[in-house]
Amino acid sequence: MKPTANPADVSHPRMPRTSIVEELGRRVADDIVEGVLLPGVRLEEVALADRFGVSRTPIREALRYLEATGLVEKRPNRGVVVTRIGRERLLMLFEAMAELEAIAARLAALKMTPAEKDALARLHEGSFGLVHADDRASYEELNRSFHESIHRGAHNDELMALIVAMHRRVASFRHAQFAVLGRLSSSANEHGRVVRDILSGDPDAAASAMRDHLVTVGDATASYLLV
């Protein structure tokens, strides 16, 4: 691999090409979020360097970055591992996540434009068919879109960045456990409450509905988690 050039990025020569470190950070982060690298797995610098065909220097910088995001943990002189947390702290993570999503719903109720509200309503309406067909994969995809459109509807990039970062951390633990079952229709119903309160512009109700929704999700998944 050439030092600074990115093979997949030759289109816009004047656009600041993404550095190797950023690329490495993304790829390792993706592996963690997608469950390729599970919590507790040790990340050796030379192994990563060989795998990506670079020296250890950019690897170390990428790991420093990931350390700051909380996806990996670095113990001085003892290497880096994918972050592994106990049950208590995981519950805190879910609680914080639920509160952040509640904020997003709150702000969305206050600031979503009519067009955004309309799009949200349509998105939600599309979910009933998937529930009835028990199409879990499609529902999961729609669920993502649903939450993302609310995040965007909050019109606050800083808050959205917090939520995205938090979501990656939570996702990294989802794979260490079983899938959650039988929640499709109840999830859709909970979404319905959120949509109703956002559309009617009731921030407190929307926040409350979203919080309850996430708390339910949190309990359902946390109960399966290890340690």
Place this chain on the structure above:
Amino acid sequence: MKPTANPADVSHPRMPRTSIVEELGRRVADDIVEGVLLPGVRLEEVALADRFGVSRTPIREALRYLEATGLVEKRPNRGVVVTRIGRERLLMLFEAMAELEAIAARLAALKMTPAEKDALARLHEGSFGLVHADDRASYEELNRSFHESIHRGAHNDELMALIVAMHRRVASFRHAQFAVLGRLSSSANEHGRVVRDILSGDPDAAASAMRDHLVTVGDATASYLLV
């Protein structure tokens, strides 16, 4: 300087000594938060390396870490600057900060122990004397303690970490502007509402009171900010 030894840390030989990178990260972060390094200032690697008597390698790792926290911005091949943001984004930052503090107040109302509530009440009572004496420095110190005790009272380390990180970022902009004037007594009154609602265990009221308090603070400071 020796590679891994920390001159100021010779007491506990078995404690994992903090690496140079961590030390550098802390010191640069402190300089940014305390206003020694103002937004927009360029951070040159060699200059920092000379200043701290180390090579560029640990400097670069520390800067990567700070980049992830949002305190500095790194543009590929173009160096690192202390993060500088426009008015719009700053308002988002204040809004997010206010919502996070509101969450903390909410959880504190739900989870603070009687002892913690008692300590909070006493802390708040101590503020009236300072307001009357117009002792701004002491009031600011008490204000910190007040908010910190609420953060701790939320009993959620993940949320607290978010708030601390956010607070550092906000603080880095406080120094680029004038001091806020004449808010001592109104601040104390707003605190009073928060305390009342936390003590009575009303999460929604506590969140609302805290949010209003922070929104006031945000408006007051944001209106003085540059760009």
Place this chain on the structure above:
DNA sequence: GATGATTTGTACGTATGTATA
């Protein structure tokens, strides 16, 4: 627009600390 100076980006070597037999 080209050239030299400055700065960032990456590779690599060596020392130090940690784990294991």
Place this chain on the structure above:
DNA sequence: ATATACATACGTACAAATCAT
């Protein structure tokens, strides 16, 4: 407990990009 193996931490050298002239 000591020695050996191995991974990490930092420093140094070189390459590439940016900036100033």
